[in-house]
Amino acid sequence: MKAELHEISVKFGTFCAVNNVSLSFAPGEIHALVGENGAGKSTAMSVLFGLNTDYQGNIFINDQLRRWKSPADAISAGIGMVHQHFMLQETMSVLENVILCSEPVNKLGFVNFAAAAKTVQNLIDSYDLQIDQTQKVGELSVGQRQAVEILKLLYRRSEFLILDEPTAVLTPNEKEELFQSLSNFKASGKSIILITHKIDEVMMIADKVSVMRSGNLISSKLLKNTSKNEIQQNIIGGKLPKPIKRKQMHPKDIGFEMQKVIIPGLATGGKPISLKVYLGEIVGIAGVSGNGQGSLVEAIVGIRNILSGNMLLSNENISDQDVSARRKIGLSYIPEDRQSVGLALDASVLENSCVSQMRNKQFSNGYFFNLQHLFKFSEQLVSEYDIRVGSVKSKVRTMSGGNKQKLVVARELEQKKQLVIAENPTWGVDIGAINKIHQELIKMRDMGHAILLVSNEIEEIMGLSDRIHVMANGQLSESLNSDQVTANKLGELMLSRNEPALSEKLEMMRP
């Protein structure tokens, strides 16, 4: 199936999200659409998928002019999309999810599950997907859920697959499986559009690369006619900023220490966790997501109780303190989930930026806020951390992912606490924001704060950390010096043990 977007423009009010973009997609081709967050790539694809019907320009499918009224039209024309946030029914089985909305029914409307199961099993076998169709989706890992989403498209005979940031949540293994499946689809003549901002993946798998920046199409070339450098330059529209240098530090004071801590729910095999973070260093915790990093962070922050052991912050034992007491003693936390943990989406930038300092004398007298100061403070954050937002009174919900994250980072770092916990601080964030966040973390380190960086991105861990621990299967490895360790060594430690199935993990959490 051939598809073409011809001079498409989308306007939201006066803001032009997509400006006169023309793209063509050929069968048997993996077409990567890259650009920073907010570059307009998702918007352009939502036009093709019929989610956005308010556009100028034309869509041609097999050289025929088409105009969708809703995604249903696009689906019946053979276009399918896997959204970044999965659209699945967790209490339903894989089979029910796959056939949802296109169930084979008899005259009375009852679903013929036997026939459906056969069709779905055929698809699973022919594309070699690792999935059991009788399982409930709620029990599946992220990678398997994605496979369910893809299976949905295959079941509806989509010839045209749009995947929005498909690798953002996958482990390296799952990523490989996904790419294998994509190659299979390509071989069977389907066309695939990959919306992404990870250039390495583009270089690995794409046939054609189109770059968008601020709503405009910058380039659209076959991969063999372009280079990584050129793509990168096109994405950020200029030269790459140089990696910033760090001060030579000789840390000797301990900022935070965990002594033989046992965290419930971790498969530590009786091995308690010990960890030291010195003032003036960044300690990275590398690992495939879901190996216990989340529980570790929760235990340090105070959301999860520990069974035994001590945690020392500023020489105070914080193991029995609650979250606010720990924060008062000297802890700030950049959570992985900015949408629900890090920010109140319907509150303003001003409110979000001041929320953790509301008890501070400068911010309120105990009864009323000092609004003047709040404004000054949040405006200062916005300009210092380059947060792009109309005014500090705008709702956080309206900002792009990168700007939201910069706001969280700004709020947490600005408190200048002794220990900073950064949990996947650049997840789903564009290159510009990643650089800014990395710079700020290094700046904190150079000022002599202790920083614990938990990240799934090896490059991030390697680039920022002074020392590295690897977390696998709930256990923390020895500390490794970052200038001596290689990415291979890290990968080996990360993947040395198999991840236990989720059900086993749940079982272990029962007291």
Add this chain to the structure above:
Amino acid sequence: MLGSIFDPAFADSVARISIPILLAALGGAICHRAGVFNIALEGFLLMGAFMAVFGSHFTSSATLGTLSAICGGIFMALLFAEFHLRRPGDPIVVSIAINLISLGLSTYLLRAIFDVSGVFQSDQIRKVSLLDIPIIENIPFLGSFFSGQSLLFYFSLAIVIFAHFFFKYHQLGIWLRAAGENKQALEAGGVSSKKIQFISLILCGALCGLGGAQLSISNVGLFVENMSAGRGWIAVVIVLVTGGRALPLLGLVFLFGTVDGASLRVQGFGWPQQFTEMMPYLASLLALIFVCYRKLKFEKNTQGIRNV
């Protein structure tokens, strides 16, 4: 004492008491499954009861009276849909409004049309016929439960069983569940969740209308102001406690029916009326506590697990 409570007449009264609650709870279950927070069952029931008497009185036909009751329920459901689905009304506010409107409207119409207040009774009202089932009627105790009931009793039992399979194997049932759990996923498949929720409301209105008909033209053949008397609320509790699953719902409805029936009986033993009237509500409170306790325990066990 127990022997004199649980006699055949008691079994008969349990069945009679349970049906309106069962029908309303089934309607509520459909809405609950489809993600419509509908606590206007009381209002739907009341309008159904009024319209049943209205239809039966003017047509002298129980069938048309029942149809009229269904229309009454559906009309209230349409009001709900208009304000909650087409306009962004909060379901709790809309529900409360509908409950109040139903009470006021039925009382007003009683005076405007029949020129009476309090109770309306007439010779023209035809009642839904009762069905005696051979063989079964001769079984002691159970016979008076399963036999000699109104047609609506058998109909509602059939619906419970149908509903069980409907949610599991029927396309619309699956879509209803999908709309309730994750409507974006349904919409991504090209099915409008609003449409599905609208259908759920209409079904709910129709079932509540039937429940109303059972109240007013099945055994008694009269309409009393505020005739539903909290049965819709009990149905709401049952729906929330059972999560809208058909078979547990049936069990709980009969539990309430039993408690309610028993509460009438123990009055005869000199128990204060104020207490016996409280019994069904006490039972619903206990059921809620039980479910919340189980839920809390479950959450405690799985505490801290992130959505992986």
